[in-house]
Amino acid sequence: MPPNLTGYYRFVSQENMDNYLRALDINVVLRKLVCLLKPDKEIIHTGDHMVIRTITSLRDYVMDFDLGVQFEEDLGPVDGRKCQTTVSWEGDQLVCEQLGEKRNRGWRHWLEGDQLHLMMLSGQEKEMETREMCLETVAGLSQHVPCLPWAFLFFGVISSSRVPRGSPLFGEIRSPSYPKPYPNDNISSWDLQVPKGYVVKLTFKYFDLEPSESCFYDYVKIKADKKDLGRYCGRLGSTTGNHPGRKEFVSKGNKMHLEFRSDFSNEDNGTVIPYRGFLAYYKAVDLDECDPNNVAENDERPQCQHFCHNYVGGYFCSCRIGYQLQSDRHSCKVECSSELFTEASGYLSSPEYPQPYPEFLRCNYSIRLQEGLSISLKFLEPFEIDDHQQVHCPYDQLKIQARGRKIGEFCGREPPGIIETNSNEVDILFLTDESGFSRGWKIHYTSERIQCPQPVPRDQFTIIRDLQPVYRFQDYFVVSCKTGYNLMKGDEKLVSFTAVCQADGTWHQPMPRCEIVNCGNPKTLANGVFSYVNESANNEYQSVISYQCNEPYYHIVTGTGGDRFTCSPEGTWLDQDGQKRIPSCLPVCGKPVHPVVEVQRILGGKSAGRGNFPWQALTGINGRGGGALLGDRWILTAAHTIFPKGGVWNNVSLEQLAEEADIFLGHTNVDELHKMGNHPVRRIFIHPDFNPKDEHNFNGDIALLELKTPVTLGPTLLPICLPDVTNTSFYAHGHIGYVSGFGVDKNRISSDLKYVSLPAVARKKCQSWLDSNKKGIPMVFSENMFCAGFLEGKQDTCQGDSGSVFTVLDRESGRWVATGIVSWGIGCATGYGFYTKILNYVDWINGIIKEDRA
Secondary structure: OOOOOOEEEEEOOHHHHHHHHOOOOOOOOOOEEOOOOOOOEEEEEEOOEEEEEEEOOOOEEEEEEEOOOEEEEOEOOEOOEOOEEEEEEEOOEEEEEEOOEEEEEEEEEEEEOOEEEEEEOOOOEEEEEOEEOOOOOOOOOOOOOOEEOOEEOOOOOOOEEOOOOOOOOEEEEEOOOOOOOOOOOOEEEEEEEOOOOEEEEEEEEEEEOOOOHHHOOOEEEEEEOOEEEEEEEOOOOOOOOEOOOOOOEEOOOOEEEEEEEOOOOOEEOOEEOOOOEEEEEEEEEEOOOOOHHHOOOOOOOOOOOOEEEEEOOEEEEEOOOOEEEOOOOOOEEEOOOOEEEOOOOEEEEOOOOOOOOOOOOEEEEEEEOOOOEEEEEEEOOOOEEOOOOOOOOOOOEEEEEEOOEEEEEEOEOOOOOOEEOOOOEEEEEEEOOOOOOOOEOEEEEEEEEOEEOOOOOOOOOEEEEOOOOOEEOOOEEEEEEOOOEEEEEOOEEEOOEEEEEOOOOOEOOOOOEEEEOEOOOOOOOOOEEEEEOOOOOOOEOOOEEEEEEOOOOEEEEOOOOOOEEEEOOOOOEEOOOOOOOOOEEEEOOOOOOOOOOOOOOOOOOOEOOOOOOOOEEEEEOOOEEEEEEEOOOEEEEOHHHOOOOOOOOOOOOHHHHHHHOEEEEOOOEHHHHHHHOOOOEEEEEEOOOOOOOOOOOOOOOOEEEEEOOOOOOEOOEOOOEOOOOOOOHHHOOOOEEEEEEOOEEOOEEOOEOEEEEEEEEOHHHHHHHHHHOOOOOOOOOOOOEEEEOOOOOOOOOOOOOOOOEEEEEEOOOOEEEEEEEEEEEOOOOOOOEEEEEHHHHHHHHHHHHOOOOO
16 A cells, blocks of 8 residues: 555445445456546456556545455545544435544435436435446456545446356345335346356345236346246235245256336325335356256257266266267267276276177277286177188287287187186287178176195194185285294294285295294303203203202202293293292301311410311401401401501501402411412401501401402302391300411411310400409400400410401301401410400491391
């Protein structure tokens, strides 16, 4: 819109707009422009809009009307203000509101010939001749009527309305001034047109005209297809006239004409009766052009020669087999040069069969089916092709080929027998000359899938599901195996197997075999073995094994499924509960193969035999020390063998000490231990209560060393047991225990393991003796310690024995239990020795090693 346009006019009501445009029909090309006030206007149509451009010396402005009933006129500035005008009808009053001011104009309008009369209520009258349009409208356009500020001009009746191209599918027709009484002396007509392929269907929704005999006075006349469909008048229920009621008026073509006429008055015995006229609707209805009853007179439309097919809005023609629709789209001509058949079965015949076939035929019928099908041909009766008694098929010939292979050339009166082509491609050629009256031929062709060999299992374990008596092209079979067997294709294990019959009559892959499931070698049990329970030892389906641990050094721990495992159909070893996890072999503690049988003091005592104290460890961290094996990878020792009292350990870490530590196990001779090799240490744990800086307090003198790898237990290497925390009897006065070690013997470092038996001493005696022998040294005797030994005699532990354990025999279980750790004393063999009380540290130990005790 140009920037200088500042005002507009608008129609505000669809009903009002209908009053102005009721006589316009958008289905015919407009030939007239009604109410064109000035000759200097140009009519332009684009899309669904109609634009009236006013050309003046002052300005150009555009009035644009949208079919949604919006009418706008853009004007220039009015006294420097924006002008907005709303136009509406109130009864017979045309109301324009502009800048808050309401102005009324009453109008009366009627038609005389091609003149539209508009009269203001004040008596002024203007007559405007209609003018020819310079441009034709296109489909879907309506006409604009200008509403100018100095003269308002509208229309309600038009003497003739045309439907533009692109005719609509429905519409409405009203008598002049409807629903108000129609004017006298009025002639109005409507030309209705719907798109081709449709007919016009008209119905009256309201009808109220002056009744008269033969509808002489006022009437509506309907014409279609150059025929009168009737003249109608009257009121519903009136005794005179011809009321249309609910009758439907249908044309045979796509056009219909309505004409309305009123005479000079509507009076009855001097009384004016207000007849309101009529309201009618029309719509396009599909025309069945194929129905001969729907053909209008003088209809020049050509008819289909063979077949007619109707569709909404039109129709089309088709031809019989062997004929081709010609360029006129109605006539048919024989055309059989490239007929293609792709269905699995069907019929084909000579043109016009069983009537005589036309002359000069060059027919080629091709049957093309998918691979794997074989076509059979069966000739039906009658079979007649022109022939000669002496010359084979000189006139007309029927030739049959399969994939280029000639099957035969046929004519005469005797049909060939059933022809098995053994091919999925067949060509049938039919050639005729210029004469003859033979009726031709007809073939029923069928197809059958090629058969594949019956599948045969390769072994007794193969299962063919739903075995069929016959397998043809595209059939398939599925193979599985009996439980405990695998499908095998060569060395490949198959999850499933399906074979499909191919087009050449072979299976697309060979039959697999079924091979018994092999679970493979059972998992190795650390420190144990397995054995086969059944006779076969080939790890195949249903083989059974049993796990055992290396007794008496290990004992087996199983799940609820026990120690027996069976080779399952899935190829895995499972216990009786269907679990895969194999048992565990845990160390047996406190069960030496050769326990001690006599007691002798270490100092000058007897050397221990191999297997007497199989838990004994020789440690080398900060000097020689002892320890005891717990489980198969933990060493229990005294903390002061790692951090001796009085030492300086600020810059030494446990990680560094672990790397430097030497641990020897499995022998009673130091030299042999060294030959056997060191067991590297992974981690060291010192009890948090141990204080290496306090030389007089050995509280918390306990440590754990974790080996990097577990040791293999045997008769000379077994762990010691930890005490039951509920059993304190091991510390009762006089309870005998045994201590072994590589400590000082007769002021010499012992090369052999020595042992001695010592009685536990009551706590009060220990404290009393300690108080009398402190010699000014404030040694601490805590609840985490106990003492053992003799006040007199030479049996005791000494340097080098630190870290070794004080063991007692639990006679109820028959196991040896570590109750103490050699910790400290005052001299060697000069009184009691003091030991870390292991019973108080069992929870700490178990919290670190996190494994079940044997």
